Amino acid sequence: MRAECSVPGGREIEQGAVLYPVFMSLAGRRCVAVGGGKVAARKARRLLQARARVVVVAPEVDEELAAMATEVHRRPYRPGDLEGAFLAFAATDSREVNAAVAQEAKRLGVPVNVADRPQEGDFALPSTLRRGGLQVAVSTGGASPVLAREVRKRLEALFGPEWAGLVEEVGREREARLAGEAPEETERHRRLKAEVDLCLSRLSG
Numbered sequence: 173m174r175a176e177c178s179v180p181g182g183r184e185i186e187q188g189a190v191l192y193p194v195f196m197s198l199a200g201r202r203c204v205a206v207g208g209g210k211v212a213a214r215k216a217r218r219l220l221q222a223r224a225r226v227v228v229v230a231p232e233v234d235e236e237l238a239a240m241a242t243e244v245h246r247r248p249y250r251p252g253d254l255e256g257a258f259l260a261f262a263a264t265d266s267r268e269v270n271a272a273v274a275q276e277a278k279r280l281g282v283p284v285n286v287a288d289r290p291q292e293g294d295f296a297l298p299s300t301l302r303r304g305g306l307q308v309a310v311s312t313g314g315a316s317p318v319l320a321r322e323v324r325k326r327l328e329a330l331f332g333p334e335w336a337g338l339v340e341e342v343g344r345e346r347e348a349r350l351a352g353e354a355p356e357e358t359e360r361h362r363r364l365k366a367e368v369d370l371c372l373s374r375l376s377g
């Protein structure tokens with residue numbers, strides 16, 4: 173594990189730029205993973221939770237990954253594999269292949285994640301905790317994925333499974349309120365806060 177910041181744009185972080193956090197919709201989008209091992213499988217699992225179409229290209233594909241992927245091409249990567257991709261993942265155990273995938277992605281303008289050299293890619297993945305509609309994502313800016321995992325574990329203890337219903341509940345309350353008369357802004361904010369407080373108190377009580 174590297175001690176220094178090894179994130180895409182790590183240099184920019186030194187200059188004051190931070191990674192831009194975003195929750196992206198991937199339903200129906202073609203996402204291409206080059207490499208079919210443990211790392212590709214971890215990434216694919218989360219892509220599939222987002223209902224992305226996951227295309228895997230690798231001579232050897234992890235059994236679980238093969239069973240869940242939308243398309244599997246059991247062969248080495250070749251240029252052209254990223255055509256039509258919305259996102260790309262370079263996750264082979266070969267530095268040369270990962271570099272070639274990153275290069276094709278840049279040429280096509282497809283955002284790419286590079287597993288062995290994140291600074292060569294465009295985005296990094298956070299460690300995430302999900303409780304129903306509530307998601308918490310943790311990034312260390314690439315400095316230490318293991319630290320990100322440990323922070324996520326602490327958050328898991330803090331936010332137990334009982335939180336899963338909260339987003340749904342406040343969402344329903346909000347819809348009911350929106351269906352009623354429109355109050356002035358201060359009153360609206362007061363009601364919003366009261367709504368969330370009520371749901372939170374039910375959770376702790």
Ligand SMILES: C[C@@]1(CC(=O)O)C2=NC(=C\c3[nH]c(c(CCC(=O)O)c3CC(=O)O)Cc3[nH]c(c(CC(=O)O)c3CCC(=O)O)/C=C3\N/C(=C\2)[C@@H](CCC(=O)O)[C@]3(C)CC(=O)O)/[C@H]1CCC(=O)O
Nearest residue numbers: 178287288290296297298299311312313314316317320321
């Ligand atoms: C969070 C998580 C999300 C995910 O991938 O889904 C994630 N890595 C996870 C696991 C993990 N990563 C590593 C091990 C082996 C640990 C060990 O050796 O013991 C394990 C396994 C484990 O911890 O269980 C090693 C490792 N990781 C990277 C490098 C390359 C480098 O740093 O240069 C190397 C060295 C490779 C080597 O040389 O072998 C790079 C990246 N890994 C990132 C994310 C991005 C930065 C996130 C941040 O901001 O911190 C970034 C930059 C790029 C990216 O891949 O997006 C997921 C935790 C899920 C969870 O449990 O919650």
Ligand SMILES: NC(=O)c1ccc[n+]([C@@H]2O[C@H](COP(=O)([O-])OP(=O)(O)OC[C@H]3O[C@@H](n4cnc5c(N)ncnc54)[C@H](O)[C@@H]3O)[C@@H](O)[C@H]2O)c1
Nearest residue numbers: 207208209210211212229230231232248249264265287288
């Ligand atoms: N980002 C992270 O979180 C993280 C964590 C651990 C390791 N890594 C890095 O990711 C890399 C992959 O790790 P892994 O554990 O999944 O490896 P692995 O050995 O389980 O899998 C490697 C995969 O690459 C495929 N491959 C090899 N040559 C190929 C080619 N020419 N075209 C297409 N696919 C090819 C293999 O068939 C295999 O499916 C490691 O080399 C390591 O540097 C990253």
